[in-house]
Amino acid sequence: MASSIRKFSTLFLFICLAFLLISTWEVQLAEAQGCKRKSKTFRGPCLHTNDCNNECITEEHAHFGDCDFHSGFSCFCHFC
Numbered sequence: 001m002a003s004s005i006r007k008f009s010t011l012f013l014f015i016c017l018a019f020l021l022i023s024t025w026e027v028q029l030a031e032a033q034g035c036k037r038k039s040k041t042f043r044g045p046c047l048h049t050n051d052c053n054n055e056c057i058t059e060e061h062a063h064f065g066d067c068d069f070h071s072g073f074s075c076f077c078h079f080c
Helices: 002-033 049-059
Strands: 036-038 064-068 074-078
Touching: 049 064, 049 074
Parallel strands: none
Antiparallel strands: 036 074, 064 074
16 A cells, blocks of 8 residues: 555656656747747738738737848747
8 A cells, every 4th residue: 555655656756747847848948939930921021010010919919020121021020
């Protein structure tokens, strides 16, 4: 009886530690991706920041969007 409780406790502790490690890696991955991401829904060259901003807010639920003329007239959405 005592050995089965000990095995269960060890297994439970192992599972908790595994979840903790996985959640830590996910947070680090999200931070590594940063707050700025190229829009997945904006089509064509980004010539007007207002169009990019509207697309990012309405379609991708970002805080705002802007054109980045240094990376080929692309629309970038900002999430933080």
